[in-house]
Amino acid sequence: MSNDDYRFPAPPREKTELEEGALFSPRFDANGLVTAVVTDAEDNTLLMVAHMNAEALSKTLSTGIAHYWSRSRQSLWKKGETSGNRQHVIEMRTDCDQDVVHLKVRVEGHAATCHTGRRSCFYRIVLTDDGEARLEHDGSAPLFEIDEVYGRKG
Amino acid sequence: MSNDDYRFPAPPREKTELEEGALFSPRFDANGLVTAVVTDAEDNTLLMVAHMNAEALSKTLSTGIAHYWSRSRQSLWKKGETSGNRQHVIEMRTDCDQDVVHLKVRVEGHAATCHTGRRSCFYRIVLTDDGEARLEHDGSAPLFEIDEVYGRKG
Numbered sequence: 465m466s467n468d469d470y471r472f473p474a475p476p477r478e479k480t481e482l483e484e485g486a487l488f489s490p491r492f493d494a495n496g497l498v499t500a501v502v503t504d505a506e507d508n509t510l511l512m513v514a515h516m517n518a519e520a521l522s523k524t525l526s527t528g529i530a531h532y533w534s535r536s537r538q539s540l541w542k543k544g545e546t547s548g549n550r551q552h553v554i555e556m557r558t559d560c561d562q563d564v565v566h567l568k569v570r571v572e573g574h575a576a577t578c579h580t581g582r583r584s585c586f587y588r589i590v591l592t593d594d595g596e597a598r599l600e601h602d603g604s605a606p607l608f609e610i611d612e613v614y615g616r617k618g
Numbered sequence: 619m620s621n622d623d624y625r626f627p628a629p630p631r632e633k634t635e636l637e638e639g640a641l642f643s644p645r646f647d648a649n650g651l652v653t654a655v656v657t658d659a660e661d662n663t664l665l666m667v668a669h670m671n672a673e674a675l676s677k678t679l680s681t682g683i684a685h686y687w688s689r690s691r692q693s694l695w696k697k698g699e700t701s702g703n704r705q706h707v708i709e710m711r712t713d714c715d716q717d718v719v720h721l722k723v724r725v726e727g728h729a730a731t732c733h734t735g736r737r738s739c740f741y742r743i744v745l746t747d748d749g750e751a752r753l754e755h756d757g758s759a760p761l762f763e764i765d766e767v768y769g770r771k772g
Contacts, residue, residue: 470751483734488744488751501655501667508662513655513718525746558753559739560732564667566740578714580637585713586720590642592679597624597642599712 468526472518475562483560490521491563497533498563502577505554505568511577512585514543516565528553530567547613548573574608581606622680626672629716637714644675645717651687652717656731659708659722665731666739668697670719682707684721701767702727728762735760 475489476482482489490498497515504511514532516524520540523531530551534541544550551569558565571577578585588599629643630636636643644652651669658665668686670678674694677685684705688695698704705723712719725731732739742753 468749470746470749472751486753488753499653499667501664503662503664508657508664510655510657510662510664510720513653513713525744525751556744557740557756558742558744559667560734560741564739565744566664580714585718586711587714588712590679590710590712590719592624595622595624597626597679599640599642602711 468522470522470525472521482562488558489562490518490558490565491561492518493563495535497535498565500530500532500565500567502530502551502567502569505570508568509584510586511569511571511583514541521565524553524567525556530569544571544573547576547608549576551577576607579610579614581608581610583607622676624676624679626675636716642712643716644672644712644719645715646672647717649689651689652719654684654686654719654721656684656705656721656723659724662722663738664740665723665725665737668695675719678707678710678721684723698725698727701730701762703730705731730761733764733768735762735764737761 473487473489475491492498496517500514500516502511503509515535517533520531520533530543530553532541532543550572553567553569555568556565576583582604587602587604589602591598591600627641627643629645646652650671654668654670656665657663669689671687674685674687684697684707686695686697704726707721707723709722710719730737736758741756741758743756744751745754
């Protein structure tokens with residue numbers, strides 16, 4: 465363990481201590497994860513939602529660059545390593561019961577966060593007509609050629 | 619089932635269809651939940667993160683008022699029913715892989731979302747000093763007397 469590693473204490477039993485105290489004791493779930501909500505530090509736009517284990521959280525704090533736990537790949541994920549769209553963490557917060565962290569970030573590269581190449585993962589609006597819900601694109605387009613960056617499949 | 623109920627189809631197998639299509643097919647997890655990220659429709663401030671099952675999602679769409687699934691109480695939760703701080707949904711979005719919904723809301727009553735009485739649940743900043751992470755309050759104070767609204771304990 466290097467000097468750059470952060471350790472996170474177990475959450476206090478006292479609810480008031482958890483909610484009002486100065487101890488950062490993230491409440492990792494049964495899979496060892498907290499939810500991470502990522503917004504643009506400039507205008508608060510919601511960019512993505514991901515997950516962090518203790519290692520990803522520690523590396524994010526020690527480097528200032530967002531790291532996540534990829535649930536699909538089951539591995540540490542330094543966001544932007546392939547695309548160059550790294551996320552500089554301007555501020556990190558946690559919520560009342562400490563099972564979510566909020567990252568306010570500045571995105572490098574193409575300023576794209578979504579793997580589809582778009583700025584945000586939330587590019588579709590839920591609309592309702594006659595008891596049916598459907599999705600409508602908000603018109604946001606990919607900011608880079610995803611095939612070129614990630615490689616063409618097949 | 620009333621006319622107000624929405625049904626949600628199973629997610630398509632095709633990734634492109636899931637990510638680019640017009641079908642709203644939320645990917646509920648093993649507990650039947652999607653994550654809901656709630657922001658202020660006016661200035662995008664992150665207010666809270668909660669969860670929705672199909673019933674909560676349906677009731678949110680049919681009434682325009684945010685409903686969640688309370689994991690601690692294991693019951694449907696019409697946010698603001700006790701405090702009056704109901705959330706009017708101005709817009710709902712979903713993310714690329716449809717396991718998160720984003721609600722842009724206008725909060726009634728005291729404009730407080732957190733059960734501590736504060737506007738947002740994210741009132742503490744994570745700071746690092748000498749390899750230790752700690753929390754600092756951002757100074758936001760309760761907007762109503764929580765003891766009076768929720769009742770005093772004990």
